[in-house]
Amino acid sequence: MTTTTPSTRKQTSDLQDTRTYKLGAVGADWLDQRVAGGGFVKFIARKIFPDHWSFMFGEVALYSFVILLISGTFLTMFFDPSMEEVIYDGPYTALQGETVSRAFASTMEISFEVKGGLLFRQMHHWSALVFMVAIFVHMFRVFFTGAFRKPRELNWLVGFALMVLGMAAGFTGYSLPDDVLSGNGLRVIDGLMKAFPIVGSYMSLLFFGGEFPGTQIIPRLFTIHILLVPAMILALIGIHMVLLVLHKHTQYPGPGRTERNVVGFPVFPVYAAKAGGFFFLVFGIITLISATTSINAMWVYGPYDPSPVSAGSQPDWYMLWTDGGLRLIPGWEFTIFGYVISLNMLIPFAVYGGLLGFLALYPFIEAWVTGDDREHHLNDLPYNTPVRTGLGVAWIVVYLILALAATNDLIAIALHMSINDLTWAFRIGIFVAPVLAFYITKRLCLSIQRQKRNLALHGEETSRIVRTEAGEMIEIHRPLTDYDRWVLVQHEDHRPLKAGKGVSALRAKATSFFFQDRIEPVTPAELREALEHAGHEKHIIDGLTGGDYRTPYEKVVH
Amino acid sequence: MSNNHDGSTAARGVTTVAPKEGGGFPNPGLPPHVHRQADLHKSAEKRAERVVAGMFLLSVIGTIVFIAAYFLVTPTGRNIFAEEGTPSALWWSNLITGLGLAVAVFFIGAAAVHWAKTLMPDEEMVEERHDIRSSEETREVAVGIINDGLEESGITRRPVIVTAMVAALAALPIAVLAPLSTLGPLPGNKLHHTFWGHNPGQRLARDHDGTPIKLSDVAMNSIFHVMPEGLTHDTPHRMEERAKAAAVIVRIDPKLAKNEESMAMGVEGVLAFSKICTHVGCPVALYEQQTHHMLCPCHQSTFDVTDGAKVIFGPAHRPLPQLPIEVDDEGYLVAPGDFTEPIGPSFWNIHKDK
Numbered sequence: 001m002t003t004t005t006p007s008t009r010k011q012t013s014d015l016q017d018t019r020t021y022k023l024g025a026v027g028a029d030w031l032d033q034r035v036a037g038g039g040f041v042k043f044i045a046r047k048i049f050p051d052h053w054s055f056m057f058g059e060v061a062l063y064s065f066v067i068l069l070i071s072g073t074f075l076t077m078f079f080d081p082s083m084e085e086v087i088y089d090g091p092y093t094a095l096q097g098e099t100v101s102r103a104f105a106s107t108m109e110i111s112f113e114v115k116g117g118l119l120f121r122q123m124h125h126w127s128a129l130v131f132m133v134a135i136f137v138h139m140f141r142v143f144f145t146g147a148f149r150k151p152r153e154l155n156w157l158v159g160f161a162l163m164v165l166g167m168a169a170g171f172t173g174y175s176l177p178d179d180v181l182s183g184n185g186l187r188v189i190d191g192l193m194k195a196f197p198i199v200g201s202y203m204s205l206l207f208f209g210g211e212f213p214g215t216q217i218i219p220r221l222f223t224i225h226i227l228l229v230p231a232m233i234l235a236l237i238g239i240h241m242v243l244l245v246l247h248k249h250t251q252y253p254g255p256g257r258t259e260r261n262v263v264g265f266p267v268f269p270v271y272a273a274k275a276g277g278f279f280f281l282v283f284g285i286i287t288l289i290s291a292t293t294s295i296n297a298m299w300v301y302g303p304y305d306p307s308p309v310s311a312g313s314q315p316d317w318y319m320l321w322t323d324g325g326l327r328l329i330p331g332w333e334f335t336i337f338g339y340v341i342s343l344n345m346l347i348p349f350a351v352y353g354g355l356l357g358f359l360a361l362y363p364f365i366e367a368w369v370t371g372d373d374r375e376h377h378l379n380d381l382p383y384n385t386p387v388r389t390g391l392g393v394a395w396i397v398v399y400l401i402l403a404l405a406a407t408n409d410l411i412a413i414a415l416h417m418s419i420n421d422l423t424w425a426f427r428i429g430i431f432v433a434p435v436l437a438f439y440i441t442k443r444l445c446l447s448i449q450r451q452k453r454n455l456a457l458h459g460e461e462t463s464r465i466v467r468t469e470a471g472e473m474i475e476i477h478r479p480l481t482d483y484d485r486w487v488l489v490q491h492e493d494h495r496p497l498k499a500g501k502g503v504s505a506l507r508a509k510a511t512s513f514f515f516q517d518r519i520e521p522v523t524p525a526e527l528r529e530a531l532e533h534a535g536h537e538k539h540i541i542d543g544l545t546g547g548d549y550r551t552p553y554e555k556v557v558h
Numbered sequence: 559m560s561n562n563h564d565g566s567t568a569a570r571g572v573t574t575v576a577p578k579e580g581g582g583f584p585n586p587g588l589p590p591h592v593h594r595q596a597d598l599h600k601s602a603e604k605r606a607e608r609v610v611a612g613m614f615l616l617s618v619i620g621t622i623v624f625i626a627a628y629f630l631v632t633p634t635g636r637n638i639f640a641e642e643g644t645p646s647a648l649w650w651s652n653l654i655t656g657l658g659l660a661v662a663v664f665f666i667g668a669a670a671v672h673w674a675k676t677l678m679p680d681e682e683m684v685e686e687r688h689d690i691r692s693s694e695e696t697r698e699v700a701v702g703i704i705n706d707g708l709e710e711s712g713i714t715r716r717p718v719i720v721t722a723m724v725a726a727l728a729a730l731p732i733a734v735l736a737p738l739s740t741l742g743p744l745p746g747n748k749l750h751h752t753f754w755g756h757n758p759g760q761r762l763a764r765d766h767d768g769t770p771i772k773l774s775d776v777a778m779n780s781i782f783h784v785m786p787e788g789l790t791h792d793t794p795h796r797m798e799e800r801a802k803a804a805a806v807i808v809r810i811d812p813k814l815a816k817n818e819e820s821m822a823m824g825v826e827g828v829l830a831f832s833k834i835c836t837h838v839g840c841p842v843a844l845y846e847q848q849t850h851h852m853l854c855p856c857h858q859s860t861f862d863v864t865d866g867a868k869v870i871f872g873p874a875h876r877p878l879p880q881l882p883i884e885v886d887d888e889g890y891l892v893a894p895g896d897f898t899e900p901i902g903p904s905f906w907n908i909h910k911d912k
Contacts, residue, residue, distance in 0.1 A: 008803065008890070030750075034611055035808050037681035044887035048683050048684070048685040073906075091634060091643055093777050099791065106853070112633060112648060113633060113634050113635070114633075115628055115632050115633065115651070115655075116628060116651075117633075118633070118648065118651075118652045119652050119655050119656045119659070119796075123666075151690045167743065172747070184840055184841075185855065187801075187839045187840060188838045188839070188840065188856065190838075190839060190903070191837065191838025191902070191903035192838060193840040194749075194902075194903045194904070194906075195838075195903065195904065195905070196906075198906050200905050200906055201745040201749055201905045201906065201907075202744065202745060203907075204745075205742040205743055205744065205745050206738065206739070206741040206742040207741070207742070208742060209742045210742050210743055210795075210798065211748055211749070211795070211801070211802075212798065212801055212839070213797050213798065213801060214742075214797075214798060215636070215740070221598075240887060246690070247690065248685070248687055248703070254685060255585065255586045255587060255588060255589050256587045256588030256682075256684070257585075257590070258585060260683070260686060260687050261685065261686055262685050262687060263588065263682050263683070263684050264682060264683065265679075265682065265683065266683060266745040269674070269678055270678050271673050271674075272668070272677070273670045273671065273674035273678060274671055274674045276667075276670055277666070277667040277668070277669070277670025277671035277674065278667060278671065278674075279667065280663045280664065280665075280666040280667025280668075281668065281671065282665060282667075283663040283664070283667070284660050284661070284662075284663040284665070284667060284668075285663020285664065286656070286663070287656055287659045287660035287663060287664075288656070288660040291652060291653050291655070291656020291657050291659075291660055292653065292656070305797075305800065306797060306800045306804055306834075306841065307765055307800060307804045307833065308785060308839055308841060308843065308857065309840055309841045309843050310855065311844065311855040312842075312855070313840075313855055313856055326837070326857050327857045327858060327872075327873065328873075329873045330872075330873065331837075331859070331869050331872060331873050331874050331875040332875065333875035333876070333904055334676050335909060338907075338909050338910060339906055339907060339909070339910075340904045340905065340906055340907075340908055340909065342903075342904050343839065344873045344874075345838075358816055367846075369574070370573055370574045370575065371571060371572055371573035372573050372574070372575055373573075373692060375689070386609055386758070405704070408858065409855065409858065410611060419858055420860075420871055421725055423871075423872075424643060433732040441681055479588075479688070482586040483586050483589040485583075487582045488583065489582075489586070490582075490583065492575055492576070493575075493576040493578075494574040494575055494576060495574055495576045496574065497572055498576055501572065502571045503571075503572055511574050511802070515574055517582065519911055521600075523578075523579040523580050524579075524580040524581070524582070525579070525580050526582055527583075532654055541632065547814065550568075
């Protein structure tokens with residue numbers, strides 16, 4: 001295989017004669033003498049990144065975060081994070097004369113009076129939703145392709161922390177306008193905190209600076225939302241990127257791609273244009289949505305007051321799952337020595353912690369099972385790892401059931417169902433559905449493997465059948481090229497281990513769970529045999545057709 | 559059972575990786591490059607160039623629209639599409655400003671991506687990877703540096719310092735508790751009492767306008783959202799008091815009553831309950847007149863008001879605390895004291911008297 005060294009293209013001299021180029025050279029020299037820019041350019045500019053649509057979700061997350069920073073900065077110029085009460089006297093007639101907090105009043109001002117204010121508010125909220133979608137999809141791309149394997153386990157954890165921080169950023173953000181919806185969200189937080197044994201009521205009073213709602217919570221959330229959380233997110237994004245460059249990006253298996261190389265395009269100029277351009281595309285699409293689609297119309301909900309609430313109170317989508325468990329759990333609470341243990345909160349907390357913990361630790365669990373300590377830079381195709389893929393789908397199913405359960409009132413109304421029946425369906429579903437999802441996904445993966453195996457051995461079916469003089473039917477197969485076949489035969493095979501000789505009984509069971517059901521990969525010997533057989537068949541077919549595989553109809557038409 | 563790529567055996571013993579039978583297949587290498595239209599035809603290249611330039615220019619138009627909209631299509635002032643200050647003016651302002659900005663940024667992106675995809679080289683390049691781990695020499699040097707540093711610091715020879723340092727570093731984080739504790743007051747008995755208990759004998763007033771309610775006002779099967787009459791705009795900590803004092807009164811047919819103790823705390827079938835859910839504290843705002851169930855819209859805890867507001871479905875455990883009521887000389891409903899137990903979500907010592 002030939003290796004193109006990226007930095008050795010010949011330079012074009014007409015470029016160097018232009019005035020702009022000469023000016024740039026002077027600037028570059030100035031910079032290089034001060035910050036060693038040359039070394040940086042040499043290091044980064046011709047780095048190769050592989051190209052694939054599924055690698056763009058992480059980019060979407062990064063870019064929507066930049067849009068969050070831009071739009072958020074605009075909003076801080078006008079938002080007043082104070083819970084001091086004022087009388088609303090703005091242009092929105094339905095609320096004129098109402099007692100509202102300054103936070104609410106300034107959010108109204110941004111929405112109704114500040115030029116471009118509503119646009120930037122909607123962009124901020126929409127990009128927060130896109131940010132979280134992108135993080136989740138990116139995370140599961142990494143999960144399903146095994147891109148979390150050595151050496152990238154730590155970067156997986158960094159990404160996981162970013163996901164959790166994203167939720168924190170979202171929650172603290174949508175609590176700021178101090179409307180009925182956000183206020184009730186905070187009230188739920190207050191209730192959750194109080195459920196913690198011993199320290200609960202202390203936590204709540206410290207967090208709210210007194211009894212709920214108090215006058216402290218919005219200024220505090222504001223500081224968390226615009227300083228603490230974004231600073232942590234920025235720092236972790238920095239680490240995420242540095243590790244990405246250090247490890248070099250993973251690539252999908254393909255001809256010419258190995259564990260020891262990376263095939264793709266250079267940062268400069270291709271990715272400067274593609275990725276830089278993609279930022280503007282994401283920016284443009286979020287702006288378009290915000291220009292045309294209303295989000296969080298808090299003036300409809302009205303200012304927060306502890307008394308009203310409306311049906312259909314849902315948090316933003318990425319927080320739904322945390323509400324679902326609270327709706328599904330039965331009213332289990334018991335008293336011991338006169339003290340309350342609120343299992344109806346503690347069990348959902350434990351479930352949420354378990355779900356997040358499983359996701360965070362999965363790379364280490366799988367590495368323990370396989371014992372594989374090599375570096376992996378070629379991604380797995382999800383169907384080649386049926387159990388991992390099944391576990392991922394089962395995780396998503398639990399997550400979705402929790403999220404759906406958090407919208408059970410809306411579903412019940414839309415489908416004219418009893419909310420009690422629906423809740424019971426979800427209560428049962430959360431135990432049954434993930435098991436089913438795991439099993440079905442695993443079987444599907446194995447079926448796909450079987451189909452790919454046949455494809456690799458026999459080539460594509462052409463739906464053209466030849467009948468021999470003896471009456472035998474033979475289908476004409478179009479053999480794959482070596483390049484096409486490579487993707488189907490390159491993957492690794494894992495086998496379960498027997499206990500003993502340094503393998504614990506538990507690990508033996510785990511390997512059996514992971515690798516008991518497996519499809520034998522194609523071996524070179526099998527392929528040789530298949531090709532021989534195909535050659536034999538081709539001889540018969542060519543003898544009958546004269547090498548012309550067109551149907552009689554096609555021969556007439558063409 | 560398996561070897562690493564460099565031929566060494568796996569460091570951690572047995573792996574599940576199966577050896578490739580027959581050594582596996584040879585990697586066929588990069589497939590031949592397929593040229594694009596713009597690589598083959600001058601006209602296609604020219605066309606791509608025009609498209610890229612055209613999209614950049616479209617972005618300029620978007621920028622102009624965005625800036626113009628800021629002055630010509632404003633929400634409260636000048637607006638060329640709608641009457642000043644109307645909701646429609648806001649709608650137009652948001653739309654035109656937004657579309658301008660969307661075009662301005664989107665087409666910079668579209669142009670750059672099209673440029674890269676059609677005109678920049680698309681022949682794949684190959685870069686070699688290197689082990690992430692440092693070389694043996696580097697490791698040796700690093701270990702040497704660390705050992706020397708440890709030796710120079712004398713950390714191994716001075717256990718007293720180390721012990722004292724560990725003590726200092728362990729003690730310091732405890733200091734965080736001090737500023738943390740000043741974030742808010744201690745709960746004390748605050749969560750155990752409400753405005754009703756602090757000011758006994760309050761009339762029950764309608765939540766929306768503060769007017770008191772007569773027994774005769776309460777029709778059968780109706781519901782009123784109530785607050786203490788004395789809890790007004792001028793009450794200190796108004797919101798916190800409202801958050802605890804919120805209540806509802808319902809009137810049920812005494813024949814339906816399943817709970818005598820609860821009925822005894824009402825007047826002629828008029829019963830008052832806390833409106834704050836005992837699950838996580840949402841207002842229990844929905845009342846089903848037919849079944850006499852109260853439903854929390856947040857998590858669907860359902861309370862039966864004919865049976866002392868006991869939980870019949872959902873995540874809440876405790877019944878809604880009842881507010882005993884009486885009728886005063888003028889026929890108004892009054893609350894002689896507080897709820898029967900602390901309102902709202904359960905907490906650790908909710909059942910302890912304070």
